[in-house]
Amino acid sequence: MINERTLPYLLLAPSITFLLVFFAWPLVEAFIVALTDTSGAWSLDNFETMAADIYFRDALVNTLLLVIVVVPLQLAFALAMAVLLRQLDAGRDLYLYVWTIPLGISDLAAGIVWLALLSERGYINTVLAGLGLIEGPELWLSYESPWALFVAVVIAEIWRATAIVLVILVAGMQLIPKEYDEAAEIFGAGRWQRFVKITLPIMKPSIQTALILRTILAFEVFAVVVALGGRDLPVLVSEAYFWQFEYQDSGVASAYAVLILAISMLATFIYLRVLRVREEQVA
Amino acid sequence: MRTRWLWVALALLISFWVLFPIYIIALSAFSDAAEISAWPKSFLPEHLSLETIAFFFGVEGVWRATLNSVIVAVLTMVFSIGLGAPAGYPEPDAHGVSPHQAGRGAALLPVRRRLLPDRAVLDLHLRGSQVPVLDVGHREPLKLGRNQWPEFAARACARCSAPSKP
Numbered sequence: 017m018i019n020e021r022t023l024p025y026l027l028l029a030p031s032i033t034f035l036l037v038f039f040a041w042p043l044v045e046a047f048i049v050a051l052t053d054t055s056g057a058w059s060l061d062n063f064e065t066m067a068a069d070i071y072f073r074d075a076l077v078n079t080l081l082l083v084i085v086v087v088p089l090q091l092a093f094a095l096a097m098a099v100l101l102r103q104l105d106a107g108r109d110l111y112l113y114v115w116t117i118p119l120g121i122s123d124l125a126a127g128i129v130w131l132a133l134l135s136e137r138g139y140i141n142t143v144l145a146g147l148g149l150i151e152g153p154e155l156w157l158s159y160e161s162p163w164a165l166f167v168a169v170v171i172a173e174i175w176r177a178t179a180i181v182l183v184i185l186v187a188g189m190q191l192i193p194k195e196y197d198e199a200a201e202i203f204g205a206g207r208w209q210r211f212v213k214i215t216l217p218i219m220k221p222s223i224q225t226a227l228i229l230r231t232i233l234a235f236e237v238f239a240v241v242v243a244l245g246g247r248d249l250p251v252l253v254s255e256a257y258f259w260q261f262e263y264q265d266s267g268v269a270s271a272y273a274v275l276i277l278a279i280s281m282l283a284t285f286i287y288l289r290v291l292r293v294r295e296e297q298v299a
Numbered sequence: 300m301r302t303r304w305l306w307v308a309l310a311l312l313i314s315f316w317v318l319f320p321i322y323i324i325a326l327s328a329f330s331d332a333a334e335i336s337a338w339p340k341s342f343l344p345e346h347l348s349l350e351t352i353a354f355f356f357g358v359e360g361v362w363r364a365t366l367n368s369v370i371v372a373v374l375t376m377v378f379s380i381g382l383g384a385p386a387g388y389p390e391p392d393a394h395g396v397s398p399h400q401a402g403r404g405a406a407l408l409p410v411r412r413r414l415l416p417d418r419a420v421l422d423l424h425l426r427g428s429q430v431p432v433l434d435v436g437h438r439e440p441l442k443l444g445r446n447q448w449p450e451f452a453a454r455a456c457a458r459c460s461a462p463s464k465p
Contacts (some may be wrong), residue, residue, distance in 0.1 A: 031386040034378070097313060103306045114314045117321065129320045132327055139323055142340040153338055175320065 050270035062267040066259075066275070069268075075250040081166070082251065083234045083283075086173045090230060091223070093174065094181035098189050099211065112186065116179040123176060127243025130172040131157070134244070159248035169249060172240045177233065181226045188222025189215070224291040231287070232280045252276050328352055 018026065053059040066072055097115060101108055118126065133139045136153045144150045156164040192215065200210045216223075238253040247258065256272035259265050327335055331348040334341070355361060 027385040031382040034382050100306055100309055100313075103303075104310060105303070107310075111310050111314065115317055117317055121321075129324045132324055133320055137336060137338040137340070139340050139342070142338070142342075145339060175316070 046270045046273050049266050050274045053267070062271040065265075065268050066271045069255075071247070071250040071255055071258075075252050075255045078166070078249055079235060079237070079252045082169065082173070082237055083231060085170055086177075086237075087227065087231050087234050089170070089174055090178045090181050091227065093178050094185050094226070097178075097182050098185040099215070101186060102189060116183055118176050119179045119183070121176065122239070124239035124243055126172060126176040127240040130168065130175070130240070131243055134168050157244055157248075159245075162249065165245045165249045168244050169237070169241055172244060173234070173237065176240065177230065180233075181230050184226040184229070185219065185222050188219045188225075192218050220291060224287060227291070228284050228287045231283050235276055235280050235283070252279075328355075 050062050051058055051060070053061040101112060104111065121129075131138075134156055135141075136155045141150065141153055141156075144154075145152065155161075157168060158165070196214050196218075197210055200214055205213065236253050237251055238257065241249055241251050242254055242257075247254065252272055253276060256269045256276070259272065260269035326342075326344055328351055329344070329347050329349065331346060331350040334346045334348070335351070
């Protein structure tokens with residue numbers, strides 16, 4: 017039975033089966049659970065419960081704010097780091113390996129690392145006290161100072177996940193021939209001009225990829241937030257988690273999941289439209 | 300010449316930013332309980348102790364959890380390569396297919412077109428899988444040749460199905 021015509025289907029069959037069983041089916045299931053009430057009838061009860069919950073507004077606002085603050089900062093830092101890497105003569109490999117270490121650290125572990133640094137009697141407070149900025153141990157990670165909690169999550173996220181953006185941008189930057197830069201230099205283009213007129217346009221596909229991946233993952237921020245603030249800084253995924261495992265309510269948890277999916281898809285769609293990449297630009 | 304030192308200083312500063320938290324957590328792991336709740340904190344390994352780490356390995360379930368992690372990691376690797384490699388073989392390309400592959404490649408092309416109508420999504424994963432970075436040390440970048448598809452597809456798929464969040 018194996019011939020030229022059937023072989024492609026046979027080769028693709030295992031992965032398609034896997035995707036159908038472990039990806040498509042649970043996805044459909046989640047939609048059904050979200051859109052039915054306890055008696056099994058179709059309803060929007062779960063979405064109404066979700067929207068009426070006291071944590072919902074904060075969770076939505078916090079998640080959006082985190083994305084709006086974290087993603088541009090990470091893109092800027094990663095771009096700067098990628099350019100810096102290009103300027104270095106020696107030890108480029110070593111720097112890149114060191115800078116991407118956080119990639120190998122689980123998000124919960126990263127949250128715990130920053131908890132140790134930012135806790136009441138932690139290392140950051142020791143430095144602040146040494147500089148005379150605070151008098152003694154000070155509690156930052158509490159519901160009483162939500163802005164400090166927010167900043168802590170932003171710092172931890174930048175530490176943890178800038179590397180993924182950096183790696184994608186470095187990959188894109190490697191595809192830029194050095195001759196372009198040299199030619200522009202000969203014609204008198206300054207450093208900034210070369211960056212804006214040559215590097216950025218050629219890197220558009222990489223930037224698009226990095227933005228999409230990073231934004232989707234930023235909407236899913238969870239472990240770092242829970243490690244640093246528990247429920248004092250509610251976000252969408254942590255609410256989904258609490259509804260599933262604390263309240264044992266799969267319906268509302270699925271409603272959150274559907275909402276997160278919808279937001280992620282919308283963001284991806286916008287990126288694909290706004291940062292449209294022509295076929296010949298795809299590296 | 301002077302800016303070169305500036306770049307190196309900046310690179311070292313970023314390295315410090317990445318490594319410092321890891322150093323601190325390692326320091327905590329090798330300190331005793333009194334040191335962990337001490338104030339102010341010491342930044343130097345003055346009171347190294349195996350108390351905390353010994354306690355950790357004595358906790359019920361640590362080895363079981365470690366074993367579970369290893370099992371999950373191995374299974375993820377086996378499944379992603381096992382499923383991804385056949386699916387990515389061979390790369391259909393009207394121009395770059397070698398003669399002995401041409402038959403199969405040509406047969407796979409319309410199938411893939413049908414199953415993956417949106418090239419953009421595939422490109423996204425390919426570019427996201429950071430393949431050229433592996434070659435970072437060399438001046439000449441590794442080009443994403445179309446015939447190298449199986450390897451890249453396997454990598455890309457490994458990323459799609461891997462549960463870890465970058």
